[in-house]
Amino acid sequence: MKAVFISLLLAPLLHAAEKPRNIVFIIADDLGVTDLNLDGSDMFYETPHLQKLARTGVTFANGYASCPVCSPTRSAVMTGQNPARTRNTNYFGAPNQFYGAIPADYDPVRDFLESGKNLNGRHKYPLWPAPYLGHLPDGTTTLAQAFKKHGYSTFFAGKWHLGPEGHFPQDHGFDINIGGQSGGGPYGGKKYFSPYGNPQIKDGPPGEHLTERLGRETAGFIKANKDMPFLAYLSFYAVHTPLMAPDVLVKKYEAKRKRMGLGDTFAPEPPRENRTVHSHAIYAAMIEAMDSACGQVFDALEENGLAETTIVVFTSDNGGLSTSEGSPTTNLPYRAGKGWLYEGGIRVPLIVRNPATGNGGTTTAEPVYSTDFYPTLLAATGHDPLPDQHKDGVSFLPFLEKPDTAPSGRAMFWHYPHWGNQGGSPGTAVRLGKWKLIRWQWPERTELFDLEAVPGEKNNLAADQPDITADLSQRIDAFLAETQALQPHRNSDLKGDFRKW
Secondary structure, three states: OHHHHHHHHHHHHHHHHHOOOEEEEEEEOOOOOOOOOOOOOOOOOOOHHHHHHHHHOEEEOOEEOOOOOHHHHHHHHHHOOOHHHHOOOOOOOOOOEEOOOOOOOOOHHHHHHHOOOOOOOHHHOOEEOOOEEOOOOOOOOOHHHHHHOOOOEEEEEEOOOOOOOOOOHHHOOOOEEEOOOOOOOOOOOEOOEOOOOOOOOOOOOOOOEHHHHHHHHHHHHHHHOOOOOEEEEEEOOOOOOOOOOOHHHHHHHHHHHHHHOOOOOEEEEOOEEEEOOOOOHHHHHHHHHHHHHHHHHHHHHHHOOOHHHEEEEEEEOOOOOOOOOOOOOOOOOOOOOOOOOOHHHHEOOEEEEOOOOOOOOEEEOOOEOHHHHHHHHHHHOOOOOOOOOOOOOOOOHHHHHOOOOOOOOOEEEEEEOOOOOOOOOOEEEEEEOOEEEEEEEOOEEEEEEEOOOOOOOOOOOOOOOHHHHHHHHHHHHHHHHHHOOOOOEEOOOOOOOHHHO
16 A cells, blocks of 8 residues: 555656656748648658658647737747737837837827838828737746746747847847847848858858758757757748758759749739749758758757657748748648738648657647647646746647547637738638638628638638627627737728728
């Protein structure tokens, strides 16, 4: 009896000892949900290292970003809160950015016009976009700070784009910051090649490739910290524009494009056109370079005996760029892409490897998004949740333990009160089970889609399903009220029928 009692006391400790103690979190920039080659097929893109990760991890068939653009999603990962709540609803640097409290003299029209980005003139905008906070909210306990309090060494490499100087990674819990600054892309120096013109990363030899460098730095950190718990956050600038890659890879995909007989085809997605085929050689080269950098990180875990004590997450910050800026990829069968509230703008690849739960090579149908990483990683490493911080996140650890569990059926929300550079317009969306409702603020309309029947969101069922439409619309109202979400402003200069503008 005494032995049984002792074993019961020791069981929680033994179970805790089995939990992974390290985290490698990898987030790509603008990588679309169909941009990974996970089955080794003769797809145009090649991602063998991420294919290997999928064979040893759980793939989420319904992985989402918390916003169709980058900064809000990155904020959601760091805070565990919906961007509507943190007021981080647009990419930082866009029109109508503010810091701290909204100024008493805030004028959305003036700020928007003075930004120099209203290329169509004042009378062309039926709505002035909502203001948004241009840094993480004061008082936030970030993901890095939470793990730092548990004795973790914390490392950041790559794109930050979550605030100006004073709000960099080192100001939010990261011991090391390599490359993280205010900008959303590698726009200094020679961009993706050294010299980088980025004060947060030392230049390498002339011509060194940024994507490879970030992978190498992350691998070096893993080796240096193999004897203590760590959080390594690798945030690629790739595959964001500018579209650049090593020449040898570009030539490889130019030849492959020719061999496969691929061209460039587009379909209407008013007011833009949407790419419909994977065929962009430079973009494919950028994907392979990113995959190779991931391989460096995975090799470092293996070589240092850490593969079985480290959780690995791979995801993206928004959908693939398909309607603008070169339109280098397609998200089909999902509609549109980055900057849109349609599925192509918010669905992203998501693979999670948790050695404690195994289930390698499996897929789960549970819909999850960026707010969920915070509570999941705490739970998976045996640490207590912080519900006052990750208010909008839900741990998906049960779906790593049993991937075939039926989806939970919770509601998920997206609020984007801005004009997307890629053609999208202001609106709010909710997904509940198979149903997704988008309430657009211009032109004013409601769209309801059955994602199981038509994942491409082509059949608007709002008129055919009035009860479901009313229920989901009411849920949006409650969400907007509870988060005190900021909204666009009506353009009083616009004459005539607002809905037909």
